[in-house]
Amino acid sequence: MISQSQHVAAKDYHPDCRAALIQIVALHLAPRYELSWTPSSADMLYASASEGYRPNGVNVFGRVGDLSHSQHSGDELWNYELGAKGAFLDGHVNIHAATFYQSWKSVQTDQLIEDGFVYTGNVREARNLGFEAELALLNIAGNDVGLSVTGINPEIINPAADILITGDSLPGSPHLIASGSLTRHWGSAFGIDTRTYFSGLHVGQANTSFFGDSAAMTDEYFVTNLSAEFSAAQWRLNLFMNNILDAEVATFAYGDIIHSDTSRFVTPLHPREVGIRVQGTF
Numbered sequence: 457m458i459s460q461s462q463h464v465a466a467k468d469y470h471p472d473c474r475a476a477l478i479q480i481v482a483l484h485l486a487p488r489y490e491l492s493w494t495p496s497s498a499d500m501l502y503a504s505a506s507e508g509y510r511p512n513g514v515n516v517f518g519r520v521g522d523l524s525h526s527q528h529s530g531d532e533l534w535n536y537e538l539g540a541k542g543a544f545l546d547g548h549v550n551i552h553a554a555t556f557y558q559s560w561k562s563v564q565t566d567q568l569i570e571d572g573f574v575y576t577g578n579v580r581e582a583r584n585l586g587f588e589a590e591l592a593l594l595n596i597a598g599n600d601v602g603l604s605v606t607g608i609n610p611e612i613i614n615p616a617a618d619i620l621i622t623g624d625s626l627p628g629s630p631h632l633i634a635s636g637s638l639t640r641h642w643g644s645a646f647g648i649d650t651r652t653y654f655s656g657l658h659v660g661q662a663n664t665s666f667f668g669d670s671a672a673m674t675d676e677y678f679v680t681n682l683s684a685e686f687s688a689a690q691w692r693l694n695l696f697m698n699n700i701l702d703a704e705v706a707t708f709a710y711g712d713i714i715h716s717d718t719s720r721f722v723t724p725l726h727p728r729e730v731g732i733r734v735q736g737t738f
Contacts, residue, residue, distance in 0.1 A: 498543035508533045510564055515575040525575040531562040550592040558584040563612075563626075565666075567619060579666070581614035582626055600639040607632050612666075621666040628708075630660040630674070648688045656680045664708065675705035677725060694733040702728040 468547035488506040495501075512530040539554025563579040586608035593601040610626040635657045642650040661676045708723040 457471045463624045498547070500541045502539055502541075503509075504535075506535050513576065519566045524646075525567075525569065525577060528564060528576040529562045529578050531560065531578065531701070533558060533560045548594050548596060550590075550594065552590040553588070555587045556585075558586075560584070560611075565619070577619050578616055579612060579619060579621065580616045582610060582612045584608055584626070584629075585611040598641045598643070600637075600641075602637040602639075603635075605632070605634045615666075619666065625663045627663050627665050628674075630662040630676075632658070632660040634658045648686050651687075653683045653685070654680070659707075674707055677703050677705040678708070679703055679725065690737040692733075692735040692737075694735070696729075696731055696733070698729040699726060700728065 482603060486507050486509065488504065490502060490504040492500055496671070509532045510530055512528060514527050515525055535558050536653065537554055537556040539663040541550075541552045543550050560582045561580070563582050565574055565579050566574055567577050568574055586606065588603045591602070593599070595633040608629060608631060610629045611624045612621065612626060613624075615621040615624075635655065637653065637655040639654075640652045642652070644650075656678065658678045659674075659676065659681075662674045664672045664674060678701075679698075680700045681696070681698045683694055683699055685695075686693045703725055704726050704727075706723065707725050
């Protein structure tokens with residue numbers, strides 16, 4: 457609730473102050489536009505455009521009087537998407553497919569200077585063209601099946617002169633990700649409801665820096681998980697095994713910029729994990 461005194465204070469604002477407040481609010485808007493058509497309650501075609509951004513900032517580091525890399529610009533990402541969703545066979549088959557294009561200006565990135573300090577800089581401009589597709593088969597003889605695939609092609613199209621860039625691929629962006637899952641409902645016996653869940657995930661390779669072919673690469677990998685759930689009344693018991701095949705891969709890898717010839721650091725995939733979870737609702 458706004459008090460009378462607050463109303464009076466608002467009226468007493470200088471016109472320039474009100475203009476400044478309106479301008480600040482406008483700078484923090486992130487618009488989204490969407491147009492959709494639903495020929496039926498289960499089907500839809502859509503097109504959308506949305507923006508995201510990060511503000512500019514100041515880097516605090518380094519030697520006194522050295523103003524290099526002292527500031528970084530804000531970056532802006534526009535995402536354009538065209539897609540379709542549909543349900544068939546009384547909702548047992550659901551499909552979603554979309555293609556998208558992303559325009560990213562003044563890309564912010566963390567970099568190292570020679571003495572080891574980290575600063576935030578800008579890579580100017582990048583873009584990404586990709587697609588995604590999902591298929592869900594629901595309640596087919598007691599089974600639910602899910603499949604999905606995403607493909608992207610991110611690239612730098614206008615690199616900055618003050619950041620060492622020898623490739624055109626954005627770091628940390630695998631070109632292909634695919635997954636699948638199978639959920640089985642085994643029914644109830646002796647008051648206990650049983651379900652099993654199996655999933656697999658494939659992730660492609662990705663560069664980890666702006667150094668192109670000389671950059672360290674993440675490993676391409678495939679990981680599988682399995683779980684069984686038993687529920688009765690307010691109790692739920694879950695037995696699970698993650699990374700069944702105990703895949704040993706580097707999900708993130710980079711070369712030490714300062715000692716690139718002597719060291720390489722990796723983040724391994726979580727090893728095989730077996731566990732039990734018990735949950736009660738009261």
